[in-house]
Amino acid sequence: MSISMETKVQSEGGLNVTLTIRLLMHGKEVGSIIGKKGETVKKMRDESGARINISEGNCPERIVTITGPTDTIFKxxxxxxxxxxxxxxNSMSNSPATSKPPVTLRLVVPASQCGSLIGKGGSKIKEMRESTGAQVQVAxxxxxxxxxxxxxxxGTxxxxxxxxxQICVVxxxxxxxxxxIPYRPKPASTPVIFSGGQAYTIQGQYAIPHPDQLTKLHQLAMQQTPFTPLGQTTPAFPGLDSSPPASTHxxxxxxxxxxxxxxxQGTKINEIRQMSGAQIKIANAxxxxxxxxxxxxxxxxxxxxxxxxxxxxLTSEVTGMGSL
Structure with a gap:
């Protein structure tokens, strides 16, 4: 929920602030909000008075941005x-489940504001849970x-x-x-990898493949070094050398x-050597x-x-460091 204070207008009722809140939704949830021919979202815009925008793209996840004075956002x-x-x-009417699951929304919040949201020793988030009855979790x-x-x-x-x-006030x-740096969901066609519940994609110099792609590359590497995953180029059949010439990067x-x-003790680099079949040398400092x-x-x-x-x-290390 990137909240930006765009305007402050002194009105009779005190401070009237325009906010922007961002929600992360799955495709199915977005479909429900848009409705047939966009009727549901149009009704929400008209009745609440808030601007509701939905990110483009064939992504598994979409960002729904809600902007307007605070009262329109709450509506x-x-x-x-x-x-x-x-x-x-509606989904329960077709299933034998008797207990109703809670409604769940995911907001997107700048990491620099999460500390205030959690509070010292978790005091603020605890207060929110107790006073509203909602479950709140910060990733x-x-x-x-x-x-x-x-x-x-x-929650309800x-x-x-x-x-x-309460979150808006904080x-x-x-x-x-x-x-x-706002989160932008990647199209479904972009390779994605999940690590610790997070999806990583190819971005700039940090190229992370989809697990399928990793498997293909691994198979390819194994085919070209059939019985020797440590980089020697023994032909698959004696007298028939099908291995491409070795190169260096x-x-x-x-x-x-x-x-x-x-x-x-070198465990990771040895793992990378074995999985890739490449020889890897790290120069001294x-x-x-x-x-x-x-x-x-x-x-x-x-x-x-x-x-x-x-x-x-590198990416898991950088991402891990960033969340401290």
Missing amino acids: AFAMIAYKFEEDII GDMLPNSTERAVTIS PEAIIQCVK MLESPPKGAT ELTIPNDLIGCIIGR MEGSAERQITITGTPANISLAQYLINAR
């Missing part, structure tokens, strides 16, 4: 929460390629609305610090991240240099897989 939230409850009731990790975290609220629609009101009292890694590539040279030798498939595995280690 829009109430309509969404009651619509989700209606969906739950430990940031959403991929962003500086935002997911905040999950679940009434509890959710009260909880959102956000207004503690604006985001520094620039926020060099990478530079910052000194402070080299530890996550090597692992304790050069005096005055903040980087270390890594040399990868093997077939193109070996090298490609080794690079992916190294980048996967």
